[in-house]
Amino acid sequence: MTDPTFHLELQEHEKTFLDSNELIINMGPQHPATHGVLRVILKLDGEKVLGTECVIGYLHRGVEKIAEHRTYTMFNPYVDRMDYVAAVSNGLGYCESVEKLLNVEAPPRAKYIRVILAELNRLASHMLWLGTHALDIGAITPLFYTFRDREEILKIFEKYCGARLTTHAFRIGGCLYETYEGFEREVKKFLEFVTPKIGEYEELLTTNRIWVERTKGVGTISAKDCVALGVTGPVLRASGVKWDIRKAQPYAAYADFDFEIPIGQSGDTYDRYIVRMEEMRQSLRIIAQAIDRIPEGPIMAKVPKVIKPPLGEIYHSIEAPKGELGYFIVSDGSTQPYRVRVRPPSFVNLQALDLMVRDQLVADVIAVIGTLDIVLGEVDR
Amino acid sequence: MSEETKSPTPPPTGQPKPAAGEPISGTVQSTLVQKPEAAAPSKPAGPTPAAWDSPMVAKLKTHYGSGIREANTYLVQNYMIVEPSLVSELLQVLRDQELFDYCVDITAVHYPQREKQFDVIWILYSFPRNERIRVKTMIADGESVPSAVPIWPAANWLEREVYDMFGIRFDGHPNLKRILLPDGWKGHPLRKDYGIIQQDQEWVQINLGIESGQ
Numbered sequence: 001m002t003d004p005t006f007h008l009e010l011q012e013h014e015k016t017f018l019d020s021n022e023l024i025i026n027m028g029p030q031h032p033a034t035h036g037v038l039r040v041i042l043k044l045d046g047e048k049v050l051g052t053e054c055v056i057g058y059l060h061r062g063v064e065k066i067a068e069h070r071t072y073t074m075f076n077p078y079v080d081r082m083d084y085v086a087a088v089s090n091g092l093g094y095c096e097s098v099e100k101l102l103n104v105e106a107p108p109r110a111k112y113i114r115v116i117l118a119e120l121n122r123l124a125s126h127m128l129w130l131g132t133h134a135l136d137i138g139a140i141t142p143l144f145y146t147f148r149d150r151e152e153i154l155k156i157f158e159k160y161c162g163a164r165l166t167t168h169a170f171r172i173g174g175c176l177y178e179t180y181e182g183f184e185r186e187v188k189k190f191l192e193f194v195t196p197k198i199g200e201y202e203e204l205l206t207t208n209r210i211w212v213e214r215t216k217g218v219g220t221i222s223a224k225d226c227v228a229l230g231v232t233g234p235v236l237r238a239s240g241v242k243w244d245i246r247k248a249q250p251y252a253a254y255a256d257f258d259f260e261i262p263i264g265q266s267g268d269t270y271d272r273y274i275v276r277m278e279e280m281r282q283s284l285r286i287i288a289q290a291i292d293r294i295p296e297g298p299i300m301a302k303v304p305k306v307i308k309p310p311l312g313e314i315y316h317s318i319e320a321p322k323g324e325l326g327y328f329i330v331s332d333g334s335t336q337p338y339r340v341r342v343r344p345p346s347f348v349n350l351q352a353l354d355l356m357v358r359d360q361l362v363a364d365v366i367a368v369i370g371t372l373d374i375v376l377g378e379v380d381r
Numbered sequence: 382m383s384e385e386t387k388s389p390t391p392p393p394t395g396q397p398k399p400a401a402g403e404p405i406s407g408t409v410q411s412t413l414v415q416k417p418e419a420a421a422p423s424k425p426a427g428p429t430p431a432a433w434d435s436p437m438v439a440k441l442k443t444h445y446g447s448g449i450r451e452a453n454t455y456l457v458q459n460y461m462i463v464e465p466s467l468v469s470e471l472l473q474v475l476r477d478q479e480l481f482d483y484c485v486d487i488t489a490v491h492y493p494q495r496e497k498q499f500d501v502i503w504i505l506y507s508f509p510r511n512e513r514i515r516v517k518t519m520i521a522d523g524e525s526v527p528s529a530v531p532i533w534p535a536a537n538w539l540e541r542e543v544y545d546m547f548g549i550r551f552d553g554h555p556n557l558k559r560i561l562l563p564d565g566w567k568g569h570p571l572r573k574d575y576g577i578i579q580q581d582q583e584w585v586q587i588n589l590g591i592e593s594g595q
Contacts, residue, residue, distance in 0.1 A: 248511050249511065
């Protein structure tokens with residue numbers, strides 16, 4: 001039906017409800033391509049999307065309310081359950097925020113350990129994104145490749161802190177665990193192992209005709225719209241804005257490392273794919289530098305046993321794999337936070353969905369949800 | 382989660398210590414007025430807020446006078462407290478003239494003991510200046526603040542979440558309804574008088590057909 005003038009005249013008895021031009025359909029909440037329990041109400045004209053509305057909150061657990069009833073230390077494991085594929089980043093953001101509120105700083109060695117694990121986690125998160133995103137679009141092989149290689153990262157996490165997914169790797173003031181025997185060697189071995197693998201993924205997809213057709217020009221968003229909608233992370237960078245909190249306002253030990261911020265030009269799904277692939281390589285670079293230069297010394301700052309930050313409030317944000325992850329913490333001088341607000345990147349980024357899929361095809365909605373790289377645990381909290 | 386496990390130790394002391402100082406046990410009861418708001422910081426009187434000195438603040442202060450009630454720096458972070466009537470204009474000025482083009486977050490804090498119960502906070506960032514600031518205003522229960530959606534479309538869901546969690550209304554919001562909780566839900570969970578295990582039993586029974594598990 002390429003000819004726009006083509007119009008079928010129906011006989012009266014042939015008319016059904018399908019003849020209406022607009023159709024409202026529900027996608028999700030239980031849908032394999034929504035990456036969790038996201039419900040999208042689509043208004044369609046044939047295959048064309050006229051508008052969408054996201055219905056979220058199915059996974060709402062009241063994390064911010066829970067925080068007000070836990071001590072600062074007790075709340076630490078909860079943050080891992082928001083963006084559960086990048087638990088290390090969540091923990092890093094939370095621990096650094098409370099440290100700022102306490103006005104203490106983690107020792108250099110702890111900062112390096114944090115950077116290594118956070119970057120490994122970024123890699124794991126991007127691998128999971130690539131596998132599932134490619135699967136949504138119809139390429140099944142990358143899923144097996146990326147899950148196989150992500151396993152090696154999870155093994156390192158498991159050896160470091162005993163958990164694979166919700167790691168609770170860091171504590172307020174530094175790290176609880178010293179690196180295990182052979183940590184440096186294993187991470188280096190992993191770097192050697194994974195570097196060619198990223199090339200392998202690219203070989204499967206970058207010039208693959210189906211992949212290119214399904215992603216180029218799909219879900220385009222301009223830099224201006226990204227900024228207006230508060231979109232951050234790889235989505236913003238793929239639209240051409242060279243902004244990464246690791247560079248703009250360095251935290252942990254990121255100021256010590258040499259790395260690039262990959263950016264795209266057109267802001268389409270393909271560019272976002274290229275940006276994330278390049279980000280994985282940059283993460284490898286950071287990890288390699290951190291492993292080589294990791295200083296000796298203590299891993300825990302002098303933090304009181306009972307954490308009681310002085311009266312005040314703080315906003316601190318980090319570059320999580322999905323974008324800007326911020327914590328706004330209000331302390332009333334007691335052992336429990338008076339208020340913890342989490343600024344989740346997935347929640348804000350998901351807002352852009354409507355703009356990105358308008359006038360595109362239904363099948364592209366799947367591609368765009370995948371390319372936004374949302375985790376519903378973090379959207380709903 | 383049981384209080385019994387904890388009870389053997391405290392009884393001899395008779396009067397329990399002030400709740401604020403005590404590491405919370407499993408007590409999941411509502412902390413309605415448990416924590417005195419603005420409790421005098423007994424000992425760790427950390428850094429105190431200093432005046433925020435910048436050409437921008439000077440300019441805004443000369444323009445708005447006492448409308449800008451405070452402009453402080455705390456832990457290297459700048460914030461200003463402004464009159465609610467000023468918010469709409471100020472946010473527009475901050476975006477247009479001071480280049481705060483990215484609305485990072487909008488949130489609120491509830492202080493039930495205060496006459497003006499709510500703090501509403503806008504966290505803004507400027508890409509050209511690489512600077513982050515917070516704008517804060519205080520409103521009473523039932524008062525509303527102007528919506529920032531016309532200034533930053535990003536404010537849409539953020540304001541809906543504040544409405545959902547605190548019941549603060551944003552004037553001029555295009556679609557102000559609950560976002561995380563279901564539409565028919567009663568109550569606003571992040572208010573301090575909403576208990577942690579409290580929920581809308583009626584909604585749960587009607588829609589899920591179950592008695593609450595808690």
